Amino acid sequence: MAEDIKAKLENYRTAPFDARFPNQNQTRNCWSNYLDYHRCQKALDAKGADNAPCEWYRRVYKSLCPMSWIQKWDEQRAEGTFPGKI
């Protein structure tokens, strides 16, 4: 499993097609991957395992999301006002 992720990360070009978000509006895709990255980090850190596999979600949201959204959400997380559930 970890080897697949490493291979996928090395061959990463852009976010792949996600059947959950098939239409033109990819806002949810961006939001979902941002949440998944931080949830994955939190879950794997709590288990004490290596959180390198979470890197996949980070690459995908970096490909999809506008930088201003990422900065805004990072600031909100730092302040504790982030609206999503992590």
Added chain:
Amino acid sequence: MLATVRKQLRSHPALIPLFFFIGGGTVMSLMYLARLGLRNPDVCWDRKNNPEPWNKMAPTDQYKFYAVNIDYSKLKKQGPDF
């Protein structure tokens, strides 16, 4: 009101297809809106019990009516589990 319409239709029977087409169009529009409201995974009705409905879809589920280039049977889940 229905009686008036029926009387007028009897003297102008050519208007009957009009009712079929307009009625059919209305029904189709309402059905599409209902499909969007109830089946679309982006729509969340119940935030407490079903907060992220798009996560309930398998990677091979097809929501769109017609898939041009995507072979849905070959898709797999991309990210790692945690």
